[in-house]
Every structure is written in structure tokens, then in C-alpha cells.
Amino acid sequence: MEIQSLKKIDDFLWELPPVGEMRVPGLIFASQKLVEEMDEKVHEQVTNVACLPGIVHASIAMPDAHWGYGFPIGGVAAFDPEEGGIISAGGVGFDISCGVRTLTTGLTKDEIMPLLERLIDKIFQVVPAGVGSEGKIRLTPAQIDDVLAGGAKWALDRGYGLPEDLAYIEEGGYVTWADPAQVSDLAKKRQFREVGTLGSGNHYLEIQHVFEIYDTEAAEALGIKKDDIVIAIHCGSRALGHQIGTDYLVTLAQASKKYNIPIRERELVCAPINSPEGKRYFGAVGAGINCALANRQVISHLTREAVAEVIPQAKLEMLFDVSHNTCKVEEHVIAGKKRRLYVHRKGSTRAFGPGRPEIPSRFRSVGQPVFIGGTMGTCSFILVGTEFGTEQAFGSACHGAGRSMSRKRATKTWRGDKIIKDLSAEGIIIRTRSYRGVAEEAPGAYKDVVEVVNAAHQAGLAKKVAMVKPLACIKG
Amino acid sequence: MNSGYETFEHGADIGIRGKGRTLEEAFSNGAKALFSLMADLSTIEPQKEIQVECTAPDIETLFMVWLNQLIALADLEKMFLCEFSVTISNNNLTAVARGESISPQKHNLGVEVKGATYTMLKVFQEAGYFVAQCVVDV
Numbered sequence: 001m002e003i004q005s006l007k008k009i010d011d012f013l014w015e016l017p018p019v020g021e022m023r024v025p026g027l028i029f030a031s032q033k034l035v036e037e038m039d040e041k042v043h044e045q046v047t048n049v050a051c052l053p054g055i056v057h058a059s060i061a062m063p064d065a066h067w068g069y070g071f072p073i074g075g076v077a078a079f080d081p082e083e084g085g086i087i088s089a090g091g092v093g094f095d096i097s098c099g100v101r102t103l104t105t106g107l108t109k110d111e112i113m114p115l116l117e118r119l120i121d122k123i124f125q126v127v128p129a130g131v132g133s134e135g136k137i138r139l140t141p142a143q144i145d146d147v148l149a150g151g152a153k154w155a156l157d158r159g160y161g162l163p164e165d166l167a168y169i170e171e172g173g174y175v176t177w178a179d180p181a182q183v184s185d186l187a188k189k190r191q192f193r194e195v196g197t198l199g200s201g202n203h204y205l206e207i208q209h210v211f212e213i214y215d216t217e218a219a220e221a222l223g224i225k226k227d228d229i230v231i232a233i234h235c236g237s238r239a240l241g242h243q244i245g246t247d248y249l250v251t252l253a254q255a256s257k258k259y260n261i262p263i264r265e266r267e268l269v270c271a272p273i274n275s276p277e278g279k280r281y282f283g284a285v286g287a288g289i290n291c292a293l294a295n296r297q298v299i300s301h302l303t304r305e306a307v308a309e310v311i312p313q314a315k316l317e318m319l320f321d322v323s324h325n326t327c328k329v330e331e332h333v334i335a336g337k338k339r340r341l342y343v344h345r346k347g348s349t350r351a352f353g354p355g356r357p358e359i360p361s362r363f364r365s366v367g368q369p370v371f372i373g374g375t376m377g378t379c380s381f382i383l384v385g386t387e388f389g390t391e392q393a394f395g396s397a398c399h400g401a402g403r404s405m406s407r408k409r410a411t412k413t414w415r416g417d418k419i420i421k422d423l424s425a426e427g428i429i430i431r432t433r434s435y436r437g438v439a440e441e442a443p444g445a446y447k448d449v450v451e452v453v454n455a456a457h458q459a460g461l462a463k464k465v466a467m468v469k470p471l472a473c474i475k476g
Numbered sequence: 477m478n479s480g481y482e483t484f485e486h487g488a489d490i491g492i493r494g495k496g497r498t499l500e501e502a503f504s505n506g507a508k509a510l511f512s513l514m515a516d517l518s519t520i521e522p523q524k525e526i527q528v529e530c531t532a533p534d535i536e537t538l539f540m541v542w543l544n545q546l547i548a549l550a551d552l553e554k555m556f557l558c559e560f561s562v563t564i565s566n567n568n569l570t571a572v573a574r575g576e577s578i579s580p581q582k583h584n585l586g587v588e589v590k591g592a593t594y595t596m597l598k599v600f601q602e603a604g605y606f607v608a609q610c611v612v613d614v
Contacts, residue, residue, distance in 0.1 A: 190551050201614050249594070265594075266594035406488075407489065
């Protein structure tokens with residue numbers, strides 16, 4: 001991106017001053033290097049989002065922002081329903097509520113190493129992963145509505161998990177405003193056999209060890225210390241979420257025309273929040289969120305069973321569960337006034353600062369835990385939200401490293417089996433059913449997660465607590 | 477693009493493109509490009525068939541809707557598809573798609589496709605050929 005087109009606010013904040021039809025400025029939270037490396041399309045998409053009706057404060061891009069569908073991936077925007085604000089499919093995406101859940105294990109690196117291979121093989125055996133995989137749960141049409149209304153609580157009620165899990169999931173495990181009636185029969189049917197599956201692409205299940213602690217007080221509140229073993233699960237709402245995205249692209253395209261909303265990119269189609277179409281889409285997004293939360297809950301249960309079989313003394317407890325493709329109603333203070341806003345986070349994690357009532361009491365004084373996933377060969381980070389981020393970016397942080405190389409080029413550059421061999425030499429075990437998928441997800445195809453996380457930290461969006469490194473990874 | 481289909485680069489995801497002497501052939505090859513992302517096409521046998529019907533306000537949207545229908549139907553049946561007989565008339569499409577049940581051992585798995593998108597969606601004519609393309613979210 002041309003740095004000359006931006007106004008530098010400070011070393012980690014850049015403004016696109018409002019011009020033309022922009023209703024608010026654009027704000028990019030990143031280092032100069034990351035901004036310069038960003039696709040020019042991010043500039044265009046941040047600008048397009050800034051033109052949407054009812055947008056409040058700013059159209060925001062995270063340090064890992066890249067070219068998305070309507071919104072940039074790593075885009076955040078909030079809309080006020082009382083000012084004609086809209087809800088857009090581009091601000092949520094195809095994989096509704098895709099997110100990361102991290103579980104602590106009560107084990108240390110030394111304890112797990114002799115059993116690591118057996119453990120990852122066992123988990124690989126019980127957690128369905130990859131294209132076309134099916135879960136063990138078979139649902140009927142009536143049951144799927146219960147999943148969509150109940151989220152992780154639905155799973156818990158069927159014995160998948162522990163009652164204390166729910167408090168450590170955003171929204172307490174399910175959103176109350178989900179409306180299963182707004183989800184098509186096709187979307188529901190596609191999910192009948194997919195609850196409890198990991199998926200493919202950038203989704204993974206990883207056994208990680210805490211390599212470095214940056215903030216001892218926050219780490220203590222989160223219950224982690226150096227050399228601890230944690231398990232991270234990255235996946236979303238599976239076929240149901242994808243189908244909601246596909247279905248509503250058509251519905252919202254019609255709505256945009258009906259309500260005369262100028263659309264600068266076809267994927268930015270939207271409807272006023274208070275219109276029937278907007279309400280329907282919001283209800284469907286809620287159902288998608290609950291589907292993803294149920295999915296991660298079932299996968300956690302399967303993982304717990306697998307771990308118990310190999311290491312009976314392990315105790316898998318929820319650290320936290322964050323989502324990063326959502327639209328949610330939240331209260332934010334804008335220019336001293338409390339407002340109820342529809343916050344879209346596309347490829348961006350909620351990262352509320354200390355004191356917010358939504359944060360479990362155990363962490364409330366340090367901020368909401370945030371997980372930023374790296375690649376299977378590098379490292380990931382645990383952070384906490386900040387007051388600054390809550391004020392300036394609606395309490396949001398980045399969600400990953402962001403790709404630096406296309407999938408097509410990655411498959412031409414690397415071979416999956418060679419990557420697995422090289423990582424094995426570094427002590428990282430990979431399990432997959434798709435070598436091609438591994439090549440596409442090669443560590444070298446991503447931006448440097450350290451640089452992205454440092455930018456988020458230095459910009460003040462979230463505060464680094466710990467770095468974790470992979471020991472074993474299941475790639476979907 | 478000797479085989480009539482290919483993929484093309486896009487920042488985070490990937491583009492698919494089909495080419496043909498007729499619109500139908502371009503749409504059919506576009507579908508092949510789509511399934512080439514999920515598996516090695518040469519390993520899929522046309523053992524079972526499914527019927528596809530869809531409609532859209534314009535020909536470009538029809539290409540996206542066609543691909544999304546295939547994604548949904550193949551997912552429902554847990555199949556990979558490899559052969560497509562397409563008929564298009566007034567932005568209405570009917571087709572028979574053939575393929576077989578997914579087998580990780582047999583098919584050299586690629587990635588799951590979440591949806592076909594409006595991004596770089598184009599249906600056009602070039603040097604006597606029809607071309608249909610778009611970016612898909614994986």
C-alpha cells in the first residue's frame with residue numbers, strides 16, 4: 001500500500017482521511033513495514049466500508065489485514081441501527097464464528113514429550129479432519145435447530161464437556177438471539193453429519209508448549225506458566241456457516257437494491273439492521289455462531305477423551321474460546337456517549353479490555369484472552385485486550401499472521417511431504433490427510449506472525465502475555 | 477489451459493477458470509477447476525450422478541450460483557464430482573454431474589471450498605472461446 005496516501009497518527013496508527021463518500025475515516029493499526037506490504041485492495045476495501053450507512057467512529061484494519069470479500073480480512077466496523085446502520089455479509093464472511101479455543105492440560109513439556117506421538121495419533125484418530133470428513137453425531141432436522149439455538153450449551157447438555165466450560169466461551173457458550181428459522185433447509189441438511197469436525201484449509205488442532213511469558217501477572221490470571229502444555233483448536237461453523245454466507249449474499253444483494261444502498265463492491269451487499277432482511281440475516285449469523293461454538297465444544301470433548309486414554313492424569317480445562325468472523329451487538333462509548341452498536345469483525349478477534357462485564361471474573365482485571373495463531377512451523381501468541389483497543393477499535397485485535405503468498409504459488413513452491421519431514425527434524429509432528437493442504441499452509445506462505453503480533457501489541461490493541469510453540473499439529 | 481480449466485492466483489484464496497467453445501463447456505470446465513482444488517480429478521470416477529438445477533438474474537451470477545450448488549450437493553452426498561453435462565437457456569441451468577463417494581485413500585485430497593464468490597467473477601468471450609471465472613473461498 002502506498003504510504004503517501006495515509007496520514008501518520010503515530011508509528012502504529014495510520015489514517016485514511018475521509019474523502020468523497022466516506023462517512024468516517026479509515027484507521028490502520030500496523031507498523032510502517034506491514035502497511036507498505038499490505039495489498040492496495042485493503043485501502044480500497046477500508047474506504048468502501050467507510051462509505052456504508054450508519055458506520056460509527058472509523059473503518060478499521062488490523063495489522064494482518066489483507067484482501068477479503070467486501071471487508072478486508074482483518075477488518076472491523078460498527079454500525080448504529082438508530083442512524084440507518086446496516087449489517088453486511090462481507091463483514092462476517094463464509095466461515096461464521098471461525099475461532100480459536102485453547103485448553104490448558106495441567107501437564108508440562110517434560111511430562112508430555114515421551115507420549116507426544118501416541119497422543120497426537122490418538123487425537124487424529126478421533127477428531128475428523130479434512131475435506132469430506134464426517135462427525136460421529138448424526139442429527140435430525142429438529143435436533144439441528146437445538147444446536148443452532150443452544151451452541152456449546154447444547155453440546156454440554158448431551159454430555160460433551162464440563163459445566164464450567166461455558167463461562168470461558170464468548171457469550172457464555174451461546175448467543176440468545178440466534179434464530180434457526182432464518183437458516184435454509186439446505187444449510188441445516190449440510191450440517192447433519194458435520195458437527196464435531198475440524199474442516200480443512202487453515203484449520204488445525206495443535207499441541208503447544210508455553211515458550212515464553214511476557215506478562216507474569218496476566219499469565220497467572222490466565223493460569224499458564226512457562227513449559228506448560230496447552231491445546232489449541234481452530235475451526236468454525238463448517239458447512240452450515242458456509243451455506244448461510246452463500247444464501248444471504250443473494251438475499252442481501254436484493255435488499256441493497258430495495259433500500260437504495262450504493263454498493264461499491266458486490267460482496268459488501270447489506271441491509272439496514274432494522275429491516276426484515278437485516279433482522280433475518282442477524283438471526284442466521286447468531287445460529288452460525290452457535291453452530292461453531294457447538295462444534296468446538298464437541299471437538300474439545302473428543303480431544304479430552306483421547307488425552308485421557310493416553311495420559312489419564314491430564315486435566316483439560318478451558319482457557320478461553322474466541323471467535324473471529326462475527327457480527328454482535330455491543331455497548332461502546334463513542335465521544336462520551338454509550339451506544340448500542342452492531343460490531344462486524346471479519347478476520348478479527350474480539351479483544352475487550354479490563355473491566356468489561358462480558359469477561360469472566362477470573363480475567364476481568366487483566367482483559368479478555370486473545371489467541372493469535374501463527375503457522376504449524378512457527379509460533380502463536382496469547383494476549384489480553386486493552387482499554388485503548390476497546391476505545392479505539394471496539395475492543396478488537398488481529399486473528400492470525402495473514403498470508404503473504406497465494407495458495408497456488410505455495411503448492412508450486414513446496415511439497416507437503418517435504419514440509420512434514422523438515423518440521424519433524426525440528427521436533428514438530430504433523431498429521432494430515434492432505435499433503436497438498438500442508439503445502440498450501442506452508443509456514444513460508446504466511447507473514448511473520450511475530451511482526452504482526454508486535455504491531456498489535458505496540459499499537460495498543462492487545463497486550464502480549466505469552467508465546468507458544470507447536471509440538472504436534474493436525475492439519476485439516 | 478490445455479484441458480479447458482485452470483486455477484489462478486489470489487491473495488488469500490484461489491481463483492478458478494473454465495474455458496470452452498460454448499457457454500455450457502466453459503461452465504462445465506469451471507466446475508472441473510472447482511473440484512480440482514478438492515481432489516486430484518484424474519482419480520475420480522463417474523460412478524454416480526446427481527441432477528442440478530439453478531437460475532440467476534444474469535449469466536455471471538449464474539456461474540457463481542452453479543458452483544455453489546455443486547459445492548452444497550457434493551457436500552451433502554459426500555462426493556467428488558468430475559464430469560458435467562450442462563444446458564443453459566435464459567439464465568436457467570440444468571445439468572447432470574457425475575462422480576463418486578469421497579475416499580481419502582483414493583483421491584489425493586486437496587482442500588474444502590467454502591463458497592464461490594463475486595470476487596473476479598466474470599463470464600466473457602475471448603478469441604472464439606467462452607471463459608467463466610471467479611475466486612472461491614477455501
